[in-house]
Structure formats: structure tokens, C-alpha cells
Amino acid sequence: MPEGPEIRRAADQLENAIVGKPLTEVWFAFPQLKNYEAGLVGEQVTAIETRGKALLTHFSTGQTLYSHNQLYGVWRIVPSGTLPETQRVLRVRLAAADQTILLYSASDIMMLNAETLAAHPFLQRVGPDVLDNSLSVEDVHARLLSPVFRRRQLSGLLLDQAFLAGLGNYLRVEILWQAQLSPRHKPQALDEVQLTRLSDALLAIPRRSYQLRGTMKGYHHAAAFRFEVFHRQGKACRRCGSTIEKGTLSSRPFYWCPGCQH
Numbered sequence: 001m002p003e004g005p006e007i008r009r010a011a012d013q014l015e016n017a018i019v020g021k022p023l024t025e026v027w028f029a030f031p032q033l034k035n036y037e038a039g040l041v042g043e044q045v046t047a048i049e050t051r052g053k054a055l056l057t058h059f060s061t062g063q064t065l066y067s068h069n070q071l072y073g074v075w076r077i078v079p080s081g082t083l084p085e086t087q088r089v090l091r092v093r094l095a096a097a098d099q100t101i102l103l104y105s106a107s108d109i110m111m112l113n114a115e116t117l118a119a120h121p122f123l124q125r126v127g128p129d130v131l132d133n134s135l136s137v138e139d140v141h142a143r144l145l146s147p148v149f150r151r152r153q154l155s156g157l158l159l160d161q162a163f164l165a166g167l168g169n170y171l172r173v174e175i176l177w178q179a180q181l182s183p184r185h186k187p188q189a190l191d192e193v194q195l196t197r198l199s200d201a202l203l204a205i206p207r208r209s210y211q212l213r214g215t216m217k218g219y220h221h222a223a224a225f226r227f228e229v230f231h232r233q234g235k236a237c238r239r240c241g242s243t244i245e246k247g248t249l250s251s252r253p254f255y256w257c258p259g260c261q262h
Helices: 004-018 031-040 114-119 121-125 137-144 169-179 192-212
Strands: 025-028 045-051 054-059 064-068 074-079 090-095 099-104 108-112 245-249 252-256
Touching: 004 045, 004 054, 004 074, 004 099, 004 192, 025 031, 031 108, 114 121, 137 192, 169 192, 169 252
Parallel strands: none
Antiparallel strands: 025 090, 045 054, 054 064, 064 108, 074 099, 090 099, 245 252
16 A cells, blocks of 8 residues: 555645646546535645545635545546546546546545534544654654553554554554664653654655655665665665564564664
8 A cells, every 4th residue: 555655746746737727627426526516617726635645635615525545546647538548446537628637446535624624533533744844853752752652562553543644564664674673662661862763763764755766866876765674575684784584563564674673
């Protein structure tokens, strides 16, 4: 499943295609959304926001289309008037004069206003987004030590969207490697140096992934994003030389270096 950086990059592409352009056609597959179609024609998409793995498509009417891709949903951008050949089921079509954005296969889709947006169960439960630039290392440090999360093992905590939205499995293993921590630790048992390393990695790794993965930018630069442990089982750790191992943790594949993650 795509993680926060991949969702945000997809949202960037959708924004570039549709934001600020009068909508020439609006189509929804679900009957409960049909009444919104006519009222959105001629209006504009003003922004596409990410909350972890959910997308919020904001319209100039003040309404917001909530969508969560879950396992199978995918957005596509096509020239207006065309449809790609696919076996997927179309759920949403938002067209401007030149380009159209299409949502396939997703089932968790609804239209919200300001009141229902604030009360949406997923959005109420989800934590701050790791790609939100207003979120600081100090904020993450405080969240790790909060009564809700301080007793949780890192193995499960780093997959919990209520802790920080947008984290997933590859980010979990890379963050723990960067912080030099085993997944068995709980925040309350970490010393200040460990907490600082972890807090920094929780923001730095997702943000670097967002900036550099999926492009050639920086691939030959020291700051480039590269996997240090993910899918590198049997290879040497670039930090200590030990052999990277693979197992299962929280029902997900887990990769770590036994030599420098303690």
C-alpha cells in the first residue's frame, strides 16, 4: 500500500492537473453523490489535501470530497474526452477543459461540508501528518511521551495512524534503522539521546522520501533517499557492516540490522 510520501506526490500531480480550472464535468458512481454533480460544474477544485492516506479534494463551494484509496483505489490523469483502457471500476470523474482526474476502485468516498469534515471518524482519529511542515521535532518528541503513546512498543506505534499519519511499513523500518533502535522499545524507556534521534528520524525520513523517491533528483548525491534496510536482507549494513535480517512484525515484513539497532 502506498505510504504518505507516495500519496502526497500523487496529490501534487492531481493539483497540477485540476486546481483553479472551471470544472466542465463532474461524475460520481455512487447514488448518494449524484445530487452534487450539477452544482459543482463551473466551480473549481481549490486544493487537494492529504491526511495520511486519505485525500481531501476541496471545492470552491466549500464542500470537500473525502476519499481513501485503501488497498485498491488509484487516481489517474488523462486528457479530457479520453478514458484509459482498464479493468478497474470508475468511481469519480472531475473534468476541466484540458485535463481530467479519475478515481478508480476506491469505495470509501463521501462529500463533506465544514461541519461533517470536522466530525469525520477517520479524520478525528488520525494524528498529525508527517509531511505537514508545521509539525516540528519537538511536537513529535512530546507526542512520543504523551500518556496515550508512551507505553506502546515502537513496532506497532509506527504503523498506527493515530500516532502520526502517513507512516507505513517501509518508513517504519527505515526510521528505526536511522534512530538505531530495535522495534521492541517503548518511548518511556528511551533516554534523551534516543528520543531525540527517533523524533528527528520520524520527520526526516518521510520528508526525504517525499522529496526524492520517484525522481532521479539527488540519486547520486549524498542526501539522496535510499533504502538502508528495506528489502536488503542478507546484505551488509552500510553503517556497521553486519548482515541485515528479515522477519515478521505486527503481521508485516520487517527488516533490521542486528549489529547497530539496539
